[in-house]
Amino acid sequence: MALVQCDNISIAYEGQTVVYDLSFEIHQGDYLCIVGENGSGKSTLVKSLIGLKSPSKGKIILNDGLRQNEIGYLPQQNDVQKDFPASVYEVVLSGRLNSRGFRPFYTAGDKKAAKENMQLLGIERLGKNCFRDLSGGQKQRVLLARALCATKKLLLLDEPVTGLDPIVTAEFYQLIKEVNEKSKIAVVMVSHDIESAVRDASHILHLQETALFFGTTEDYRKSPVGRQFIKSGQIQPEAEKTAGGERS
Amino acid sequence: MIHTIVEMLSYPFMVRAFTVGILVSLCSALLGVSLVLKRYSMIGDGLSHVGFGALAVAAALNAAPLAVAIPVVVVAAVLLLRVSDSSKMKGDAAIALISTSALAVGVMVISMTTGMNTDVYNYMFGSILAMSSEDVEMSVMLSVIVLALYIFFYNKIFAITFDETFAQATGVRANLYNTLIAVLTAVTIVLGMRMMGTLLISSLIIFPALTSMRICKTFRSVILNSAILSVVCFCIGISVSYFFATPAGASVVVVNLAMLAVYTIIGLIKEKRKICR
Numbered sequence: 081m082a083l084v085q086c087d088n089i090s091i092a093y094e095g096q097t098v099v100y101d102l103s104f105e106i107h108q109g110d111y112l113c114i115v116g117e118n119g120s121g122k123s124t125l126v127k128s129l130i131g132l133k134s135p136s137k138g139k140i141i142l143n144d145g146l147r148q149n150e151i152g153y154l155p156q157q158n159d160v161q162k163d164f165p166a167s168v169y170e171v172v173l174s175g176r177l178n179s180r181g182f183r184p185f186y187t188a189g190d191k192k193a194a195k196e197n198m199q200l201l202g203i204e205r206l207g208k209n210c211f212r213d214l215s216g217g218q219k220q221r222v223l224l225a226r227a228l229c230a231t232k233k234l235l236l237l238d239e240p241v242t243g244l245d246p247i248v249t250a251e252f253y254q255l256i257k258e259v260n261e262k263s264k265i266a267v268v269m270v271s272h273d274i275e276s277a278v279r280d281a282s283h284i285l286h287l288q289e290t291a292l293f294f295g296t297t298e299d300y301r302k303s304p305v306g307r308q309f310i311k312s313g314q315i316q317p318e319a320e321k322t323a324g325g326e327r328s
Numbered sequence: 329m330i331h332t333i334v335e336m337l338s339y340p341f342m343v344r345a346f347t348v349g350i351l352v353s354l355c356s357a358l359l360g361v362s363l364v365l366k367r368y369s370m371i372g373d374g375l376s377h378v379g380f381g382a383l384a385v386a387a388a389l390n391a392a393p394l395a396v397a398i399p400v401v402v403v404a405a406v407l408l409l410r411v412s413d414s415s416k417m418k419g420d421a422a423i424a425l426i427s428t429s430a431l432a433v434g435v436m437v438i439s440m441t442t443g444m445n446t447d448v449y450n451y452m453f454g455s456i457l458a459m460s461s462e463d464v465e466m467s468v469m470l471s472v473i474v475l476a477l478y479i480f481f482y483n484k485i486f487a488i489t490f491d492e493t494f495a496q497a498t499g500v501r502a503n504l505y506n507t508l509i510a511v512l513t514a515v516t517i518v519l520g521m522r523m524m525g526t527l528l529i530s531s532l533i534i535f536p537a538l539t540s541m542r543i544c545k546t547f548r549s550v551i552l553n554s555a556i557l558s559v560v561c562f563c564i565g566i567s568v569s570y571f572f573a574t575p576a577g578a579s580v581v582v583v584n585l586a587m588l589a590v591y592t593i594i595g596l597i598k599e600k601r602k603i604c605r
């Protein structure tokens with residue numbers, strides 16, 4: 081059975097439909113990349129999946145005992161303020177909050193989970209550091225660790241590598257792939273990096289207000305939409321490579 | 329030294345001022361951290377003006393001040409929160425609108441009934457004589473409830489202060505806790521208002537948080553430091569007020585200001601050291 085099932089959903093902002101007639105499924109262990117142009121409704125869809133925005137039509141059904149508060153999420157731009165005083169450990173631990181319900185305090189199990197996820201992402205030594213003093217890449221790792229704390233089943237990432245340099249970006253993709261393979265957590269990632277999307281993902285959803293394509297990556301490579309998009313996307317990584325070469 | 333302190337505490341009104349003041353300082357320091365970080369500090373200021381209006385009306389009606397002011401200010405708090413979250417009107421403009429209106433209503437009521445007298449002066453600038461013994465009972469009870477609720481919901485308050493979207497996404501009801509913070513703030517402000525003065529009470533909320541953030545790097549340490557700092561500053565301030573017969577509120581604010589200066593300097597020195605290393 082599918083973990084998440086979207087049947088013909090539409091999503092609207094104040095009466096203006098931005099996503100329509102969209103159907104797809106996410107199964108356990110899937111790695112789904114959502115691709116599409118700016119403003120095609122990717123972030124909007126992610127917001128609906130995490131329950132911040134209910135669809136104007138249709139229903140998003142969560143199965144397999146997945147509950148709304150068991151989804152890990154890494155937002156597109158975090159509106160976390162620049163001067164916020166919080167240690168890395170405090171931030172990661174706050175990911176456990178959703179499993180607390182009305183119980184007020186963290187247990188030893190929560191603290192252990194937070195430590196384990198920090199270890200997994202190689203940030204265990206930053207634990208006492210102040211979140212605001214970290215580099216962009218470190219911050220993303222911390223927020224990913226927090227998202228991992230919040231879920232055992234489904235992880236939603238909205239353009240997680242924005243602003244990271246090519247080397248850190250590659251590491252980050254690797255981490256996500258490991259998480260997906262080792263822990264069997266389903267990953268849904270919004271990405272503009274089509275090359276790595278077709279490399280890592282098991283499924284692709286090409287969004288342009290509605291699904292231009294949904295299926296396995298194999299089929300996407302063969303489809304006309306996919307071939308065209310992959311071709312047009314290859315200009316960008318070239319430019320990034322030069323930038324990376326200068327840096328190192 | 330000890331002798332003078334013992335003498336100061338031999339006056340029942342001073343004991344009352346200390347009891348209520350310490351509790352209110354604690355509450356406001358804790359809440360202040362969230363308010364400052366969420367850019368809601370203006371709400372504290374707005375609420376104190378609403379409180380002034382409520383006090384004036386209560387005096388005109390000959391009603392118990394706390395019994396009138398608490399519900400009015402709580403309602404105003406919820407309202408202000410709604411307004412500053414909705415995009416229709418700019419939040420700060422809306423707060424200024426509500427707070428000046430409340431102030432104007434208060435002044436109108438006062439001038440039509442008792443006239444501008446020392447009571448009004450005390451409302452505005454605070455007085456250590458403000459607390460009657462019934463007030464103390466009620467204040468102690470309410471501030472203990474505020475503290476207990478804060479500690480109980482500490483982790484959730486951290487989450488919605490740090491990143492409201494994520495908290496919401498993972499099932500924390502952010503609106504509920506935002507309202508909780510606003511209501512607790514309202515109660516705290518009303519309790520401290522007559523001692524600190526309506527013009528100065530919001531400083532109790534803002535100063536300790538800002539001061540602690542000069543140095544502290546974790547949320548928990550900011551919270552603890554604010555709480556301690558707030559109580560210490562209050563005790564020093566109120567003693568100054570007693571010995572030099574200065575208004576209570578102003579004295580406490582001046583001590584807080586001095587602390588902010590000290591912390592800022594320490595913070596700068598620490599930064600310098602880091603750069604040098």
Ligand SMILES: Nc1ncnc2c1ncn2[C@@H]1O[C@H](COP(=O)(O)OP(=O)(O)OP(=O)(O)O)[C@@H](O)[C@H]1O
Pocket residue numbers: 093094098116117118119120121122123124125156
């Ligand atoms: N809060 C909002 N209110 C009204 N319209 C919105 C809102 N957020 C997004 N939109 C509109 O919805 C459409 C889809 O936006 P969305 O943020 O989902 O795009 P996206 O695919 O994530 O783009 P990007 O690649 O730039 O992140 C856009 O046309 C945008 O103008």
Ligand SMILES: [Mg+2]
Pocket residue numbers: 122123124156238
């Ligand atoms: Mg987006």
